[in-house]
Amino acid sequence: MESVDGLILERNINKEKMKPKKLGIITSGGDCGGLNAVINGAARMAHTKGIEICLIPNGYAGLYNLNDLDPPIIDFARADKIHSGVAGSEAGHSRVKISKIKDPNKYEIINAGLRKHNIDGLIIAGGDDTGSVVVDLTAKGIDCVHVPKTMDLDLQTYSVGGDSTINRISKFADDLRTTGLTHNRALVIEVFGRYAGHTAFRGGIGADADCILIPEIFVDYEVVYQHFKKTYISRLLSSDVKGSTYIIIAAEGVRNKDGQFFTDEAASTDSFGHAKLSGVGQYIRKKLESQMKNDKDWQQVLTKEGIFVKDIYEYPEIREVSLGHLVRAGGTSSYDVSFGKQAGGAAVLLMLEGICGVTVVDVQENDIQYMPTSKAIEQRNVNLNKIEFFESLGVCFGRKPVDYHPMFSEQHGHIRRHL
Numbered sequence: 001m002e003s004v005d006g007l008i009l010e011r012n013i014n015k016e017k018m019k020p021k022k023l024g025i026i027t028s029g030g031d032c033g034g035l036n037a038v039i040n041g042a043a044r045m046a047h048t049k050g051i052e053i054c055l056i057p058n059g060y061a062g063l064y065n066l067n068d069l070d071p072p073i074i075d076f077a078r079a080d081k082i083h084s085g086v087a088g089s090e091a092g093h094s095r096v097k098i099s100k101i102k103d104p105n106k107y108e109i110i111n112a113g114l115r116k117h118n119i120d121g122l123i124i125a126g127g128d129d130t131g132s133v134v135v136d137l138t139a140k141g142i143d144c145v146h147v148p149k150t151m152d153l154d155l156q157t158y159s160v161g162g163d164s165t166i167n168r169i170s171k172f173a174d175d176l177r178t179t180g181l182t183h184n185r186a187l188v189i190e191v192f193g194r195y196a197g198h199t200a201f202r203g204g205i206g207a208d209a210d211c212i213l214i215p216e217i218f219v220d221y222e223v224v225y226q227h228f229k230k231t232y233i234s235r236l237l238s239s240d241v242k243g244s245t246y247i248i249i250a251a252e253g254v255r256n257k258d259g260q261f262f263t264d265e266a267a268s269t270d271s272f273g274h275a276k277l278s279g280v281g282q283y284i285r286k287k288l289e290s291q292m293k294n295d296k297d298w299q300q301v302l303t304k305e306g307i308f309v310k311d312i313y314e315y316p317e318i319r320e321v322s323l324g325h326l327v328r329a330g331g332t333s334s335y336d337v338s339f340g341k342q343a344g345g346a347a348v349l350l351m352l353e354g355i356c357g358v359t360v361v362d363v364q365e366n367d368i369q370y371m372p373t374s375k376a377i378e379q380r381n382v383n384l385n386k387i388e389f390f391e392s393l394g395v396c397f398g399r400k401p402v403d404y405h406p407m408f409s410e411q412h413g414h415i416r417r418h419l
């Protein structure tokens with residue numbers, strides 16, 4: 001890694017290099033909101049700077065097969081047809097990692113493809129796996145600038161797609177509350193996010209969820225059950241129409257008390273080689289149901305409230321809903337359109353300065369901030385101090401609440417926030 005970092009530093013100061021005349025854009029990994037904004041931002045900045053830019057289809061699969069492709073030039077008219085507010089990517093994706101391609105000549109083949117189309121450098125939007133390929137290609141002498149993108153928000157920088165996903169999780173969970181409340185059901189809503197709980201956490205807070213379970217906190221089921229029981233019953237008792245519900249947002253990577261993931265597909269992996277996580281919603285539902293069956297208080301409460309029906313309705317129903325790809329699909333938030341356009345445009349400007357092997361961090365006024373991609377892709381998890389604050393507001397995170405001990409500091413000047 002050190003030698004790669006060394007290479008990056010060398011490249012950072014290589015401003016005397018020939019300016020690129022044509023760039024290629026790749027988007028890769030799981031799709032999400034903001035990718036079309038990145039493409040638009042990069043394309044429009046390239047036009048302004050008088051250079052050509054083309055789309056390399058289907059992520060690194062397209063890069064490897066570039067010799068056989070005719071990558072479309074994104075001129076002004078073509079860029080005009082790519083709507084930044086639509087999620088997904090005009091370029092298409094694959095989960096192909098170059099280092100995993102068995103062909104020993106893969107880098108020569110990629111270089112030949114780039115030469116064939118006169119592509120001098122690549123702007124590559126993606127998450128940690130995609131970024132690791134940026135590091136790899138940079139070390140092989142291919143000029144790349146990385147634009148951070150992942151709905152998991154687990155990079156060191158903000159990633160386009162994070163805000164859109166959070167908004168969608170909140171919206172769908174809020175929508176589901178109406179059916180939960182009508183049927184007096186508790187809902188366990190499972191959401192993507194892999195090994196980081198950022199979007200489950202913020203999406204859950206946005207939806208006023210009662211309980212949010214994230215990979216960073218190993219779940220104590222007794223705590224969840226007691227919080228559910230208390231919240232559900234108090235809602236029921238305060239309702240003049242005897243209605244109640246309880247909303248759990250569970251990140252797919254939630255872990256058991258012993259740190260194990262719940263997954264019914266442990267053996268199956270995606271083409272990046274990651275285990276496919278799924279099944280946590282169902283697992284939690286079954287767990288809560290079995291706790292309710294052994295708890296006589298429900299019969300007493302439901303009888304008193306006029307809901308109990310022997311053998312048919314003896315305790316509240318629980319349903320699990322997996323939001324799956326819905327949280328990455330559809331539309332892009334305005335924040336992500338704005339960040340995506342800036343990040344795509346900034347990537348072109350970095351490339352023109354000869355600053356490669358780096359990830360765009362932010363654009364603050366006229367300051368384009370970046371960091372080595374090898375650093376940017378280090379996994380970032382939810383800081384538990386942030387959780388303590390919301391625990392003090394009564395949200396359950398699957399553990400006994402930890403006291404929040406604030407510090408107080410007066411701030412001056414520009415403030416940056418990171419979700």
Ligand code: F6P
Nearest residue numbers: 030151152192193194270277328
């Ligand atoms: O990395 C983004 C992500 O949405 C993860 O949160 C999720 O585990 C994974 O992609 C799902 O990937 P796929 O669309 O390949 O099933």
